[in-house]
Amino acid sequence: MTKPIEFDNLLKQGKISRREFIKITSALGVSTLVAPAFLPSLSHAAEKTPKKGGLLRLGLAHGNTTDTLDPATQNNAMSGTMYLSLSNTFVEIGPDGGLAPAIAESWEASPDAKTWTFKVRPGVEFHNGKTLDADDVVASINHHRKEDAKSGAKVLLKSITDIKKDGKNTLVISLDQPSADFPFMLADIHITMLPAKGEDVDWRSGVGTGAYMLEDFEPGVRTALKRFPNHWNKDKGHFEQVEMLSIHDMAARTNALRTGRVDLIDRIDLKTVDLLGRVKGIKVNEITSLGHYAMPMNTGVAPFDNNDVRMALKYAIDREALLKTLFKGHGQLGNDQPISPANRYFAKELPQRKYDPDKAKFHLKKAGMENLTLPLHAAGAAFPEAVDLAVLYKEYAVKAGITINVVREPNDGYWSDIWMKKPWCFCYWRGRPTEDWMFSSAYAADAKWNDTYWKHERFNKLLKEARSELKDAKRRELYAEMQRIVRDEGGQVIPLFNNYLLACNEKLEHGPMLRYADLDGYKLPERWW
Numbered sequence: 242m243t244k245p246i247e248f249d250n251l252l253k254q255g256k257i258s259r260r261e262f263i264k265i266t267s268a269l270g271v272s273t274l275v276a277p278a279f280l281p282s283l284s285h286a287a288e289k290t291p292k293k294g295g296l297l298r299l300g301l302a303h304g305n306t307t308d309t310l311d312p313a314t315q316n317n318a319m320s321g322t323m324y325l326s327l328s329n330t331f332v333e334i335g336p337d338g339g340l341a342p343a344i345a346e347s348w349e350a351s352p353d354a355k356t357w358t359f360k361v362r363p364g365v366e367f368h369n370g371k372t373l374d375a376d377d378v379v380a381s382i383n384h385h386r387k388e389d390a391k392s393g394a395k396v397l398l399k400s401i402t403d404i405k406k407d408g409k410n411t412l413v414i415s416l417d418q419p420s421a422d423f424p425f426m427l428a429d430i431h432i433t434m435l436p437a438k439g440e441d442v443d444w445r446s447g448v449g450t451g452a453y454m455l456e457d458f459e460p461g462v463r464t465a466l467k468r469f470p471n472h473w474n475k476d477k478g479h480f481e482q483v484e485m486l487s488i489h490d491m492a493a494r495t496n497a498l499r500t501g502r503v504d505l506i507d508r509i510d511l512k513t514v515d516l517l518g519r520v521k522g523i524k525v526n527e528i529t530s531l532g533h534y535a536m537p538m539n540t541g542v543a544p545f546d547n548n549d550v551r552m553a554l555k556y557a558i559d560r561e562a563l564l565k566t567l568f569k570g571h572g573q574l575g576n577d578q579p580i581s582p583a584n585r586y587f588a589k590e591l592p593q594r595k596y597d598p599d600k601a602k603f604h605l606k607k608a609g610m611e612n613l614t615l616p617l618h619a620a621g622a623a624f625p626e627a628v629d630l631a632v633l634y635k636e637y638a639v640k641a642g643i644t645i646n647v648v649r650e651p652n653d654g655y656w657s658d659i660w661m662k663k664p665w666c667f668c669y670w671r672g673r674p675t676e677d678w679m680f681s682s683a684y685a686a687d688a689k690w691n692d693t694y695w696k697h698e699r700f701n702k703l704l705k706e707a708r709s710e711l712k713d714a715k716r717r718e719l720y721a722e723m724q725r726i727v728r729d730e731g732g733q734v735i736p737l738f739n740n741y742l743l744a745c746n747e748k749l750e751h752g753p754m755l756r757y758a759d760l761d762g763y764k765l766p767e768r769w770w
Contacts, residue, residue: 289750291770297480297749299765300494300503302625304487306461307657311444312433313385313392316656318507318671319487321430321763323464326483327368328433328449331359331378332424334674334762336753338583340424344378344434344450345412354419354711361410365473367436368448368455375406380437382427384444394431396681396688400708419709421716422675429678430763452478452767461487461653466766479770489652491625498523498744505745507759508625511569517744526743527571530756531581531672533738534624536617537692539664540732544615548730549608554615556604557638559596560736567626567633568737575735578727579670579679580720582738583756586676588721591728601641614644615665622655623667624739631667661692668692669739671758676720677708684727693732700726 303319312324332348335341345359365373382404385392400423403415416423426432434450435442447455450473453466466483486503488494491510497503499520509517509525518525538545538554545551560574573582576594580587605611619631628649635645650659650666659666673679682688685704686696700723707719727733741759751769755762761769 289752291476291479291750293479293481293770295480295770296482296484297505297766297769298503299483299485299760300488300497300506301485301760302489302491302494302506302508302621304461304485304489305656306653308460310447310455310458312431312435313390313394313444315393315431318759318763319464319485321758322485322760322765323458323466324433324449325430325763326451326453326466326766327447327455328435328451330429330432331382331427331434334425334428334755334757336755338674338757340428343428344373345424345427348424350423354421354423355416357414357416357423358407359412359414361412362473363410365434365450366471367450368469369436369446371436373434373436373450374409375412377434377437377442378412379404379406380440380442381434382432384435384442385432387441391689392431393682393690394426394429396685397426397429397678398432399687418705419711420677421711422677422708425675425678428674430758453483456482463487477767480766483766489621491621495744498746501746504749505743505765507741507743509742509744510625511567511571511742514569514571514742514744522747523744524747526741526745526751526754528741528754528756529573529583530739530741530759531583531674532741532757532759533575533579533581533670533672533735534627534630535575535579535668535670536665536734536736537661537668538732538734539694540696541694542664544608544610544613545664545732547608547610549604550610550613551732552729553601553604553608553613553641553643554638555594555734556597556601557641557643558634558734558736559637560594561596562637563630563633564737567629568739571740571742573738575737576728577731577733577735578724579673579683579733579735580676580724581672584674584676584679586717586720588724590721591725594728596637598637598640601638601643605642612642612644614646616646616648616663618648618650618659618663618666620650620652620655620659620667622650622652623660624669627667630736661690672756674757676723677704680704680723680727684731695732697726697730700730 301319303317308320315321329343331345333341333343346362348359350357361375385394386398400416402417405413407413435444452472454469456467457465464485468481472478494506498506555577617631619627631647638645683690686701703719703723710716
């Protein structure tokens, strides 16, 4: 079997910097690089033994009334956690950032990486008693490939030319170009296994292969699950019941944890996180992530179609001050491109962009737009600090001759009514384990979630070349150029990479956490006890 593309070179770094330490701990399966007060000992983690039973109650800063049971529509952490509780992706990403078997037991590539053969795990049962086979896998993947598909995963599967089964439990996927990272795409959260139905899949019933079955679903309000006794992996799904509540208000969420209404909350108030961690019966978990906060501009409309305006806005924000004051050091500086220092091909040679009002004025003058006034749409639904960040950004930008009018939007409906609708707003991106995955999801010209509506001929050419390139050194060179192009010509202001913080009842336990998405990779109900 061909070894999946993993971060095998993370331990071959020479000098140990903070970035290399993140990589090394990840490669060892220890994804909890945290502030010392929150760092559990490795020996303690090794001694933890999962226990079955109990009710898990989550208070989450997510959930929309527009959410559905179709995983193709997933766009927030609450719906994502629901999907990965109800079903499984074809392959999984482990704590080390590499691929791990799931519904696919194993896989191998042809020498040119254009044909991939997967062995489907036998004996996997759906919640309705049906046994999964290759037909279900084909239908589940094709659900996101249909001509009218609205799935965020559609662009990830664009290179597929053919999917066919070879017997009951073997799948052969052909691509139009080599792709060394292709199996990673089948770990995308949208592509969960659903029972085939006609020419599509049955997603309306909520039936899947996951550790939990659906009991109740009120979009944007509440989701109730119960343990599936016949789940194929007996090491997953320890709670008898799971309840997820959408609590957008940070104070209400924190109070729900303090009073015992819920067992765990996300999106903690960074101003009070230290105090919360000292409350009897409550503990705080913090890990570095691949996720980042961003302010996408619609590059298809004025004035954001002018790159000098975009550059002015990038120089008009004080990232270091934001990280120190607003985020209390819980993150890493961003550089207007989405590849994290923990990614394999991170371009460390790119200079860190700094706050420079004079350079911002230079670019505004070049664009002929001195004394620019712009609305910036913000809501806590994007991330809790979004509104405060917008207010601080407004203060920084004044020195560059830019007036930012902060427009506070309601949380409910933010992702359907504001994001990708307003010319300039806030967004949160969970991490993607590979550069190709991140760029294909949000920066490719035809990506459904290209929220800057950015089309760059050279970038899109490099994206295809890098995907097909099998030589590591050349791939690194291509991805470095792509990061530079996005940094200097793209439509995102990316001030920082955020840490993931969770506060919970001290009785909750877990193993090494996943850091490519919040809530333990959206798999918290499956992995905690």
